Amino acid sequence: MSLIQAIILAIIQGLTEFLPVSxxxxxxxxxxxxxxxxxxxxxxxxxxxxxxxxxxxxxxxDIVKLLRGFLLSLRPKGKRTxxxxxxxxxxxxxxxxxxxxxxxxxxFKGWIExxxxxxxxxxxxxxxxxxxxxIADVFSFPRKSSRELxxxxxxxxxxxxxVALLPGISRSGATISTGLLIGLRREEAAxxxxxxxxxxxxxxxxxxxxxxxxxxxxxxxxxxxxxxxxAVGVLCIHFFLRLIVKTRLVWFAIYCWLFAFFALGMTFFx
Numbered sequence: 108m109s110l111i112q113a114i115i116l117a118i119i120q121g122l123t124e125f126l127p128v129s130x131x132x133x134x135x136x137x138x139x140x141x142x143x144x145x146x147x148x149x150x151x152x153x154x155x156x157x158x159x160x161x162x163x164x165x166x167x168x169d170i171v172k173l174l175r176g177f178l179l180s181l182r183p184k185g186k187r188t189x190x191x192x193x194x195x196x197x198x199x200x201x202x203x204x205x206x207x208x209x210x211x212x213x214x215f216k217g218w219i220e221x222x223x224x225x226x227x228x229x230x231x232x233x234x235x236x237x238x239x240x241x242i243a244d245v246f247s248f249p250r251k252s253s254r255e256l257x258x259x260x261x262x263x264x265x266x267x268x269x270v271a272l273l274p275g276i277s278r279s280g281a282t283i284s285t286g287l288l289i290g291l292r293r294e295e296a297a298x299x300x301x302x303x304x305x306x307x308x309x310x311x312x313x314x315x316x317x318x319x320x321x322x323x324x325x326x327x328x329x330x331x332x333x334x335x336x337x338a339v340g341v342l343c344i345h346f347f348l349r350l351i352v353k354t355r356l357v358w359f360a361i362y363c364w365l366f367a368f369f370a371l372g373m374t375f376f377x
Contacts, residue, residue: 108143108144108146108147108150108324108328110328110331112138112143113150113324113328113329113331113332114331114332114335115137116134116137116138116146116150116154116332117153117154117157117331117332117333117335117336117339118335118336118339119133119134119137120133120134120154120155120157120158120336120339120340121154121157121158121161121335121336121337121338121339121340121342121343122339122340122343123277124155124158124278124279124336124340124343125158125161125279125301125340125343125344125347126277126279126343126347126359127236127240127277127279127280127283127284127356127359128233128236128277128280128359128362128363128366129229129232129233129236129271129274129275129276129277129278129280129363130158130277130278131223131229131273131274131275131276132229132230132232132233132236132274132275132277132366132367134146134151134154135223135226135229135274135275136226136229136230136233136366136370139226139370139374140370140373147324148315149324149329150324150329150332151315152312152315153324153329153332153333153336154332154333154336155308155311155312155315155336156312156333156336157332157333157334157335157336157337157340158308158336158337158340159305159308159309159312160333160337160340161336161337161338161339161340161341161343161344162301162304162305162308162340162344163305164337164341165301165341165344165345166301166302166305169194169298169302170302170305172190172191172194173194173197173198173201173302174198175191175194176190176191176192176193176194176195176196176197176198177194177195177198177199177202179191179195180195180196180198180199193254196254197253197254197299197302200253200256200258200261200299201261201302201303201306202306203258203261203262203265204261204262204264204265204268204303205265205303205306205307205310206262206265207262207265207266207268207269208265208268208269208272208307208310209310210269211269211270211272212269212272212311215272219272219273222273222274223274226370226374227374228273228274228275229274229275229370230275230367230370230371230374231275231367232273232274232275232276233275233363233366233367233370234275234363234364234367235275235276236275236276236277236280236281236360236363237359237360237361237362237363237364237367238360239280239281239284240277240280240284240356240357240359240360240363241356241357241360242284242288243283243284243285243287243288243356244355244356244357244360245357246288247284247287247288247290248290249287249290249291249292249293249295249296250290250292251290251291251292251295252291252292252295253291253295253298253299255290256289256291256299260286260289260290260291263285263289264282264285264286264289264299264300264303265303266285267281267282267284267285268281268282268300268303268304268307275367277363278300278304278307279297279300279301279304280356280359280363282296282299282300282303282304283296283297283300283351283356284356286299286300287356293351293352294348294351294352296351297347297348297351298348301344
């Protein structure tokens with residue numbers, strides 16, 4: 108992989124990790140369509156580390172408040188402010204919502220990894236992502252804040268995140284759509300989805316270190332990929348949280364369908 112290829116794929120990762128269009132599908136399909144070698148596990152780890160850093164940078168204040176709220180919640184007799192109680196409850200909802208991806212990831216790890224060996228699963232699941240986005244766009248009636256999110260709701264959003272382990276199923280698309288369908292307001296659904304993704308991406312990154320091989324790519328290329336994915340990711344989060352309030356998800360659904368059919372046509376006829 109050349110430095111230019113690494114930069115292009117890092118930009119794609121930074122954009123598509125947070126837009127509801129599936130980063131995994133793009134990292135599988137774009138190299139295939141351009142005739143490039145598939146990204147190595149090491150490169151995949153690098154760009155995901157970049158987007159994880161983007162989340163940590165953008166939500167730094169929220170993360171500190173969540174950690175504080177979580178620790179204070181372990182001392183139920185201690186005095187807490189309203190904000191500490193809110194963040195304490197939210198931290199436990201994130202813990203609850205993370206359980207499905209841990210269970211499903213461990214139980215079906217081999218099968219999930221096998222779906223990345225071909226472009227066809229990514230195309231099919233990208234079409235499904237578009238359908239789910241369209242359903243959420245039409246049938247959701249967002250009215251609640253994250254303070255009103257129930258434990259069952261957190262589990263449902265967590266289950267959607269677990270399904271997004273499959274290539275082509277957008278993590279942000281699945282979790283935001285589920286949040287909308289259970290009544291969360293658009294920006295609230297997006298913020299909870301992004302916060303929920305932090306422990307999931309962190310856990311996956313730690314696990315992938317067991318297969319890390321720096322011999323696959325120069326360290327300088329990996330560092331550039333991390334920085335680019337992080338910078339693009341921060342900008343994408345910032346603008347998407349404002350865009351989601353006034354933009355219909357159906358436009359992202361249409362993009363998923365068009366890209367999937369284009370990839371399908373190029374695969375069989377290109």
